[in-house]
Amino acid sequence: MNESSKNKPHLLLVDDDKSLLRLLTIRLEGEGYQVTAVEDGNAALRKLQNDAFDVVLSDLRMPGLDGLSLFEEIMGIRKDIPVILMTAHGTISDAVAATQRGVFGFLPKPVDHDELRTLLQKALSQSQAAQPGEWAKSIVTRSQDMLNVLDQAYRIAQREVSVLISGASGTGKELLANAMHQASDRRDKPFVAINCGALPENLLESELFGHAKGAFTGAVAAHPGLFREADGGTLFLDEIGDMPMTLQVKLLRALQERQIRPVGSSKHVDIDVRIISATHKDLLKEMEEGTFREDLYYRLNVVNLKLPSLKARSEDIPLLARSLLQQSAQRHGVNVSQFSDDAMQLLVKSSWPGNVRQLVNVVEQCVALTQTPVVPLHLVEQALSATKQSWPTLTEARDAFEQQYLNKLLKMTDGNVTRAAELAGRNRTDMHKLMKKHDLDAGDFR
Structure with a gap:
């Protein structure tokens, strides 16, 4: 064109x-x-x-x-x-x-x-x-389900309410959060994002709330933290369901009082941020199991937006594939302009368990390997096969490691929860919660 x-x-x-x-x-x-x-x-x-x-x-x-x-x-x-x-x-x-x-x-x-x-x-x-406005220009869609979500998101973006975005991994939760920031009165201030499942508890606390100089070993200078970095703008808390309980308490207090206290400091700092959070977990189930605070859930979930899977918006696959192909070709400086008809049909018919993130990976692989302007069927088949066992997210990898670790620990201690907690450096209550999270019964190891 x-x-x-x-x-x-x-x-x-x-x-x-x-x-x-x-x-x-x-x-x-x-x-x-x-x-x-x-x-x-x-x-x-x-x-x-x-x-x-x-x-x-x-x-x-x-x-x-x-x-x-x-x-x-x-x-x-x-x-x-x-x-x-x-x-x-x-x-x-x-x-x-x-x-x-x-x-x-x-x-x-x-x-x-x-x-x-x-x-x-x-x-x-x-x-x-039916097209998304300029505020959501980064979101490519013609799906009525997705357009309905964008319509809700635009109206909500104008109001100072907390939003919880739910959806499977790879559906574009951060992209939607950023678009809502662009549609809000805070658009000229920072949009700051953090994955709550990507950092251990002590580092996550320091990243969010900041720390004073000398607050802990290695704190050679004061750190303002992401709440202050996002001052006047939007703080996006991705995978909020992975936040440790002790930090959930501190987050709730910060939201209620609109103040934070940096680690190692005795002074409180006023904050002005809009919170958008996201999760792939069922937080109602997490609340029932005691791993997510009910009061924090209702504080964050004033409005809930649910993103559909890529398979549920299959009419978007050709649009997304073409857009991603164009972007990737420009980025890598290669002459590739379209998918062959049978290659595109395969893309549309695929199940996409990794959602848009998986489609991005497939397109990137095709651009890297194609030697013609038209991406052939066999390259799409190869890329789909390579991403079928998709690389786990950090949260998924951590959960898998946690389960393996607990299994080994309980085997070593013959199901003695007190001894296992000591070896793990956790208290007995925490150990029971972790075991419940991974459906582990101490009796099975005795």
């Missing part, structure tokens, strides 16, 4: 009448549209898999895949795209059947160009209204 066509509305024109196809293409291009013209429904589907279109304009009666069948196929991959059908054999019953099934509009042939112009303008208004 050249630079001048980037901002033009992109129409997919489908008709088995070659002369009409040429005529409509000339007229519509003359009115400022970018037009891709194909002669049958199957060719249209292939184009839809690999290009972004604002509107589809199709003949109703065509050999093979007719207009209504094409519409049904389009709804399976791009639920939000307006489809307009044309026919020389139109009847009232055809129009009623088409509109009842969700077709945007119906035009009789010969096509009245004023009617077509009006209908296209209405269709484009619907298509463009």
